[in-house]
Amino acid sequence: MSRLMNGVIEAFRLILAFDPSLLEIVFLSLRVSITAIVIATLLGVPLGTFLGLKPEKRTRFLNKLIFTFMGMPPVVAGLIIYLILSRQGPLGVLGLLYSPSAMVIAQVFLASPIITGLTMVGIRAQGSEVEETARSLGAGAALAAWTVVRESRIATLGAIITGFSRVVAEVGAVMIVGGNIDGRTRVMTTAIVLETRRGNFEFAIGLGIILLMISFVINSALYNIQKGGRSDGAGSSTGRANRDI
Amino acid sequence: MAQEAVLVELTGIYKEYDREVLQVDSLVLKKGLIYGIIGPSGAGKTTLLRIINLLTPPSSGTYHFKGKPLPGNGRERLALQRSMALVFQKTLLFRDSVWNNVAYGLRARKYSPAEIDRRVGQLLEQLGMADLAHRRADTLSGGEAQRVAIARAVAFDPELLLLDEPTANLDPGNVEVIEEMIRKMSRAGSMTVVMVTHNVFQARRIADEVIFIDDGKVVEMGPAKKIFSKAEHEKTRLYVEGRMIY
Amino acid sequence: MVLALAISLLLFAGCSRGARPDDGLTGDFIILATTTSTYDSGLLDFLNPIFTEQTGIEVQVVSQGTGAALETGRRGDADVLLVHDRASELRLVGEGAFVDRHDVMYNDFIIVGPEGDPAGVMQVDRVAAAYSSIAGGGHTFVSRGDDSGTHRMELRLWDGAGINPEGQGWYLSIGQGMGDTLNMANEKLGYAMTDRGTYVAMKNNLDLVILLEGDPVLFNQYGVMVVSPKEHSHVKYESAIKYIEFLMSEEGQNLINSYQVNGETLFFPGYGLE
Numbered sequence: 001m002s003r004l005m006n007g008v009i010e011a012f013r014l015i016l017a018f019d020p021s022l023l024e025i026v027f028l029s030l031r032v033s034i035t036a037i038v039i040a041t042l043l044g045v046p047l048g049t050f051l052g053l054k055p056e057k058r059t060r061f062l063n064k065l066i067f068t069f070m071g072m073p074p075v076v077a078g079l080i081i082y083l084i085l086s087r088q089g090p091l092g093v094l095g096l097l098y099s100p101s102a103m104v105i106a107q108v109f110l111a112s113p114i115i116t117g118l119t120m121v122g123i124r125a126q127g128s129e130v131e132e133t134a135r136s137l138g139a140g141a142a143l144a145a146w147t148v149v150r151e152s153r154i155a156t157l158g159a160i161i162t163g164f165s166r167v168v169a170e171v172g173a174v175m176i177v178g179g180n181i182d183g184r185t186r187v188m189t190t191a192i193v194l195e196t197r198r199g200n201f202e203f204a205i206g207l208g209i210i211l212l213m214i215s216f217v218i219n220s221a222l223y224n225i226q227k228g229g230r231s232d233g234a235g236s237s238t239g240r241a242n243r244d245i
Numbered sequence: 246m247a248q249e250a251v252l253v254e255l256t257g258i259y260k261e262y263d264r265e266v267l268q269v270d271s272l273v274l275k276k277g278l279i280y281g282i283i284g285p286s287g288a289g290k291t292t293l294l295r296i297i298n299l300l301t302p303p304s305s306g307t308y309h310f311k312g313k314p315l316p317g318n319g320r321e322r323l324a325l326q327r328s329m330a331l332v333f334q335k336t337l338l339f340r341d342s343v344w345n346n347v348a349y350g351l352r353a354r355k356y357s358p359a360e361i362d363r364r365v366g367q368l369l370e371q372l373g374m375a376d377l378a379h380r381r382a383d384t385l386s387g388g389e390a391q392r393v394a395i396a397r398a399v400a401f402d403p404e405l406l407l408l409d410e411p412t413a414n415l416d417p418g419n420v421e422v423i424e425e426m427i428r429k430m431s432r433a434g435s436m437t438v439v440m441v442t443h444n445v446f447q448a449r450r451i452a453d454e455v456i457f458i459d460d461g462k463v464v465e466m467g468p469a470k471k472i473f474s475k476a477e478h479e480k481t482r483l484y485v486e487g488r489m490i491y
Numbered sequence: 492m493v494l495a496l497a498i499s500l501l502l503f504a505g506c507s508r509g510a511r512p513d514d515g516l517t518g519d520f521i522i523l524a525t526t527t528s529t530y531d532s533g534l535l536d537f538l539n540p541i542f543t544e545q546t547g548i549e550v551q552v553v554s555q556g557t558g559a560a561l562e563t564g565r566r567g568d569a570d571v572l573l574v575h576d577r578a579s580e581l582r583l584v585g586e587g588a589f590v591d592r593h594d595v596m597y598n599d600f601i602i603v604g605p606e607g608d609p610a611g612v613m614q615v616d617r618v619a620a621a622y623s624s625i626a627g628g629g630h631t632f633v634s635r636g637d638d639s640g641t642h643r644m645e646l647r648l649w650d651g652a653g654i655n656p657e658g659q660g661w662y663l664s665i666g667q668g669m670g671d672t673l674n675m676a677n678e679k680l681g682y683a684m685t686d687r688g689t690y691v692a693m694k695n696n697l698d699l700v701i702l703l704e705g706d707p708v709l710f711n712q713y714g715v716m717v718v719s720p721k722e723h724s725h726v727k728y729e730s731a732i733k734y735i736e737f738l739m740s741e742e743g744q745n746l747i748n749s750y751q752v753n754g755e756t757l758f759f760p761g762y763g764l765e
Binding site for chain 3: 087184190191
């Protein structure tokens with residue numbers, strides 16, 4: 001127990017002292033995951049929107065495929081990317097293995113299905129109603145599609161944030177394709193694994209706390225966004241009731 | 246007389262949609278009138294509106310709009326769709342301000358910003374909704390939302406306004422407001438209104454012509470007075486008197 | 492549902508240490524904390540079933556780096572240790588954390604690298620000279636960097652060569668196991684120091700070749716010892732001692748010597764430093 005307490009105290013000391021090796025790891029984590037999410041968003045949101053507007057019957061097989069990939073174990077994703085980027089692999093000549101780029105690729109591979117799938121589900125929830133409403137008001141195909149995307153922005157944002165929180169906390173894939181090289185590809189999760197194995201718990205817990213804080217911020221944002229519309233509604237309808245009196 | 250001009254003509258329409266089966270041998274809608282479509286739920290009323298609005302193509306039959314046969318090419322379809330508006334039973338307002346919701350159809354038709362501002366402002370004023378202009382749509386009450394949905398549908402002066410149970414879930418005060426709105430708009434221009442309702446009293450209050458649909462077929466159609474006082478069909482009489490047994 | 496949970500909890504409690512009744516359902520067992528290099532070589536999968544057959548005692552293996560294994564033992568989370576950091580082992584025995592330590596076997600380390608051997612390690616027969624030319628030419632060297640016995644040995648050898656590789660661009664410290672380290676060296680066409688066992692086991696999938704072997708500083712002594720029952724009363728001392736006696740017996744030592752992977756002997760019995 002005292003070890004845990006000491007760990008937490010030491011961890012906060014490291015955080016508050018802006019320990020350079022800790023910061024370097026945190027920044028690399030964020031850089032890799034944010035880059036991956038931007039790419040995955042550019043791929044996943046248009047695809048998810050496209051599929052979400054198709055009748056479910058016609059995309060059934062693709063749906064199953066996407067949902068399978070959504071639940072793909074990160075180590076499997078890591079292994080696949082590893083084999084592709086390895087010297088003997090099809091893209092070996094690029095020399096990307098054990099680089100931050102390789103980690104970005106693996107995370108894009110993990111996050112794209114999540115963003116695609118959740119966007120699709122969000123669009124499907126009321127996308128066709130939105131599309132029909134738009135068309136009944138005279139929108140052409142392009143405007144109707146754009147209206148659907150705009151109207152599903154909360155679900156889509158939720159999809160993006162879910163993808164981010166998955167990849168930033170993920171260890172299996174980045175360990176395999178990044179290699180956890182000190183000062184180059186060592187990120188928060190791989191560093192936690194290493195420092196725990198080394199018995200260097202303070203540093204590990206420090207990183208763990210930062211990861212938890214990031215996760216808290218992300219999930220609070222997600223919670224507020226998803227709750228946003230409804231709580232606004234409640235608030236202003238009470239406001240109106242008061243005015244009526 | 247412009248009032249006597251035929252707007253919509255349906256012949257031999259057949260469509261199965263969402264558990265409704267619609268079979269219309271012949272139906273003619275004339276310009277400038279308020280039509281009330283009544284009938285039990287599942288009779289095919291919604292399907293009929295969707296076919297008229299081109300959202301659901303019929304499996305067979307012909308559709309003439311102002312004498313022109315459909316479907317034409319894509320541009321003609323869009324142009325036709327733009328000359329009418331449908332307000333769904335389940336109101337869906339965009340997550341945006343009331344103003345932007347009402348402006349949507351005008352923007353889709355590429356009106357100039359100044360013209361949009363003028364029209365939206367004028368319409369909201371006219372309908373007594375100016376105070377709602379900058380509210381977010383998701384903060385409106387049911388009655389307010391329905392008024393906005395109707396305002397949004399009439400903002401671009403459609404020739405044909407299709408309303409699917411516009412007052413289904415509203416309290417009596419709001420029902421009166423909406424009905425008054427519909428009357429006002431119909432009187433103001435040459436707009437034709439087709440309103441689906443399961444409420445025969447509502448049809449009696451505002452419809453010029455009443456169409457009674459049962460089991461996917463038009464049983465009877467005629468001036469409201471006639472339908473409510475001396476309908477030809479036994480079924481119609483039973484329904485409007487609230488004695489129909491299912 | 493609740494019942495199932497309760498039953499599984501009961502069963503689980505039955506298996507847990509200390510309070511475990513000797514009901515014959517789970518059988519007697521000891522926990523062996525050892526290094527990844529021993530475990531990955533397959534030696535324990537060869538030895539332990541023979542021991543279990545003779546004594547009825549099952550051996551549950553936890554494989555970690557030597558540092559972590561020593562820590563596991565010190566916390567009392569294991570009964571017996573098989574590790575290779577002689578200096579630390581002797582110190583901890585001196586401190587009373589462990590008892591009954593024996594030099595059980597040794598293996599040797601080798602330096603591997605790409606066939607092209609740009610640093611010319613092949614031309615020298617001392618580790619210090621090899622490390623100097625790797626560092627001098629800035630050739631990629633992959634280090635486990637995980638505080639394992641192997642990593643500590645590698646660092647001692649850098650020290651012996653008068654070089655501090657930490658933070659150098661060509662020195663990749665990856666904080667992973669021996670296999671991962673060899674894979675990365677293979678991919679990056681770099682050098683690495685490895686125990687012979689892991690290399691032999693993985694040889695078929697590697698382009699790396701042995702460039703240096705036989706320098707006495709590369710011998711690696713394994714010790715076996717019991718967690719002190721004075722420190723942790725729940726330690727299964729009797730069973731642990733039986734395991735050590737088995738390894739140190741003539742039969743055990745012969746078995747170690749006979750174990751081969753891909754036709755090569757990996758561990759040699761007894762004490763190998765002098």
